[in-house]
Amino acid sequence: MGEFNNKTVFITGAAKGQGRAVALAFAKEGADIAAFDLGEKISYPSYNRASGKDLDDLKKEIESLGVKCAVFAGDVRNFKDVENAVSGAVKEFGKIDILFNNAGVAAYGYSWELTQEEWSAVIDINLTGAWLVGKYVIPQMIKQNYGVIINNSSVGGLRGFNRLSHYCASKWGMTGLTKSWAIELVKYNIRVLSIHPTGVNTPFNDGLAELEGKTREEVAQASAGNLQPVAWIEPEDVANSVLFLASDKAGRVTGSQFVLDAGLLTK
Numbered sequence: 673m674g675e676f677n678n679k680t681v682f683i684t685g686a687a688k689g690q691g692r693a694v695a696l697a698f699a700k701e702g703a704d705i706a707a708f709d710l711g712e713k714i715s716y717p718s719y720n721r722a723s724g725k726d727l728d729d730l731k732k733e734i735e736s737l738g739v740k741c742a743v744f745a746g747d748v749r750n751f752k753d754v755e756n757a758v759s760g761a762v763k764e765f766g767k768i769d770i771l772f773n774n775a776g777v778a779a780y781g782y783s784w785e786l787t788q789e790e791w792s793a794v795i796d797i798n799l800t801g802a803w804l805v806g807k808y809v810i811p812q813m814i815k816q817n818y819g820v821i822i823n824n825s826s827v828g829g830l831r832g833f834n835r836l837s838h839y840c841a842s843k844w845g846m847t848g849l850t851k852s853w854a855i856e857l858v859k860y861n862i863r864v865l866s867i868h869p870t871g872v873n874t875p876f877n878d879g880l881a882e883l884e885g886k887t888r889e890e891v892a893q894a895s896a897g898n899l900q901p902v903a904w905i906e907p908e909d910v911a912n913s914v915l916f917l918a919s920d921k922a923g924r925v926t927g928s929q930f931v932l933d934a935g936l937l938t939k
């Protein structure tokens with residue numbers, strides 16, 4: 673028996689990196705997975721994102737674990753894509769117990785040099801996209817009188833970073849969204865949390881390196897400064913924390929910010 677048998681988990685940005693690791697970790701514990709991710713490239717930031725094939729590969733891997741997986745290709749900025757995915761997941765599984773609001777992007781640029789399109793793309797994907805997914809998932813959780821929402825912010829949602837003003841603004845915004853949702857939803861037995869990882873060893877860092885014309889190790893060194901002697905943490909470290917926070921063991925944890933920073937914020 674897995675710890676999450678008969679639970680349904682809806683995950684955005686599920687086809688790569690942390691979303692993928694979290695999807696597999698829940699599936700290994702018996703949960704059915706609704707996986708949402710882009711099916712095609714977006715123009716900004718220009719590095720590679722998940723493809724339809726990445727989603728299909730994830731589906732096969734999850735189903736080989738003996739649980740169900742439904743995949744939905746779409747953009748978290750597009751309300752039709754989100755609405756269709758949420759109603760598709762409810763049709764397939766009857767409920768959504770846990771939401772991992774995780775899709776996100778970053779790109780470098782001094783704030784005064786960013787175009788309005790660049791600023792808006794990051795805010796719209798990371799912050800407005802998270803709100804939009806909640807807008808459609810929350811009514812279902814209210815109906816169930818049960819749910820856990822975990823928003824993937826960043827250490828950039830608790831401090832600033834050079835040349836990442838749009839990213840940090842979006843991630844601080846997620847902190848406010850988390851606290852406000854926690855207040856609104858407590859009477860429906862829905863817990864809401866944000867997590868705040870330091871750099872994670874995922875394709876995200878390949879994307880940032882590509883934009884900078886550097887290796888991912890150079891990017892990690894320039895930005896990290898973790899207290900523990902690691903350039904980044906692993907997606908599985910994030911998955912372990914997400915599973916704990918989604919479990920009844922964390923039943924009294926809501927509205928708070930869970931930091932997985934290898935000690936970065938001590939300095």
Ligand SMILES: NC(=O)c1ccc[n+]([C@@H]2O[C@H](COP(=O)([O-])OP(=O)(O)OC[C@H]3O[C@@H](n4cnc5c(N)ncnc54)[C@H](O)[C@@H]3O)[C@@H](O)[C@H]2O)c1
Nearest residue numbers: 685688689690721722747748775776826871872874875876
């Ligand atoms: N990697 C890090 O160093 C790091 C650190 C802290 C927080 N984060 C945050 O964690 C989350 C996951 O990042 P990751 O490291 O797994 O990155 P990743 O690039 O490996 O995966 C992100 C996934 O989100 C998807 N995505 C991007 N834009 C989307 C959109 N508009 N609609 C739907 N899906 C979209 C991508 O296709 C990709 O599959 C992000 O919100 C990121 O900001 C990352």
